[in-house]
Amino acid sequence: MTALTLTNVNKSFGNVHVLKDINIEVEEGEFVVFVGPSGCGKSTLLRTIAGLEDVTSGEVCIAGDVVNQTPPSKRGIAMVFQSYALYPHLNVRNNMALALKQAKESKETIEERVAEASRMLSLGDYLNRFPSELSGGQRQRVAIGRAIVRHPKLFLFDEPLSNLDAALRMNTRLEIANLHDQLGATMVYVTHDQTEAMTLADKIVVLRDGRVEQIGSPMELYNNPTNQFVAGFLGSPA
Numbered sequence: 001m002t003a004l005t006l007t008n009v010n011k012s013f014g015n016v017h018v019l020k021d022i023n024i025e026v027e028e029g030e031f032v033v034f035v036g037p038s039g040c041g042k043s044t045l046l047r048t049i050a051g052l053e054d055v056t057s058g059e060v061c062i063a064g065d066v067v068n069q070t071p072p073s074k075r076g077i078a079m080v081f082q083s084y085a086l087y088p089h090l091n092v093r094n095n096m097a098l099a100l101k102q103a104k105e106s107k108e109t110i111e112e113r114v115a116e117a118s119r120m121l122s123l124g125d126y127l128n129r130f131p132s133e134l135s136g137g138q139r140q141r142v143a144i145g146r147a148i149v150r151h152p153k154l155f156l157f158d159e160p161l162s163n164l165d166a167a168l169r170m171n172t173r174l175e176i177a178n179l180h181d182q183l184g185a186t187m188v189y190v191t192h193d194q195t196e197a198m199t200l201a202d203k204i205v206v207l208r209d210g211r212v213e214q215i216g217s218p219m220e221l222y223n224n225p226t227n228q229f230v231a232g233f234l235g236s237p238a
């Protein structure tokens with residue numbers, strides 16, 4: 001089954017046309033990276049998938065259901081932001097548990113899910129710490145843990161590594177790749193970084209000025225860029 005289908009999606013803010021006739025299909029279990037320069041509409045696109053923004057026209061379909069009218073909490077998605085967005089007054093355990101508590105999951109389920117996520121992300125020793133007592137890399141792992149515990153149909157990542165220094169960026173990138181292998185989950189990942197796109201993606205969607213410029217596997221795009229923009233962006237030989 002197709003995990004995500006965007007059909008002729010347009011988004012305007014007032015008279016600023018940000019997303020233009022976007023058509024994208026993501027298969028179940030696929031790791032898809034949306035890549036493009038700053039300001040091209042990546043975050044807006046992710047936010048329309050999440051339901052944090054309404055589309056102006058077109059259709060967003062998740063796991064076979066049209067979700068245009070579905071609120072974010074009912075879309076079966078979990079989003080990880082660049083800024084972590086952890087609750088400063090909650091320890092790691094409770095940051096991860098919060099969404100499950102709000103969804104009225106049982107105590108046993110919550111404990112199991114938190115244990116599972118902290119095992120996957122090596123957070124077992126940090127469960128009682130508060131966000132201010134963690135490094136940037138640990139905070140981002142907690143943010144990812146908060147997504148994992150919800151067992152979403154679809155993970156959405158918005159530049160999750162951009163606040164980390166170079167070494168941590170590589171580690172966390174490998175961790176996200178591992179996670180994808182372990183969970184077999186569908187992941188949509190936004191970045192402006194070519195290396196992240198080339199190393200993580202099964203499929204890359206190159207965006208430019210609110211339009212899809214090209215879609216393909218990393219090798220297809222690298223070897224057969226349809227134009228100079230894609231070639232330049234992915235560092236293909238001239």
Ligand code: ADP
Pocket residue numbers: 013016018036037038039040041042043044045
């Ligand atoms: P990216 O994530 O690729 O850097 P964004 O999706 O954040 O790009 O932004 C794309 C364009 O949409 C930018 O020109 C930005 O100014 C505009 N934009 C984003 N959100 C809003 C908003 N809430 N109101 C008006 N313009 C917005």
Ligand code: MG
Pocket residue numbers: 042043044
């Ligand atoms: Mg952005």
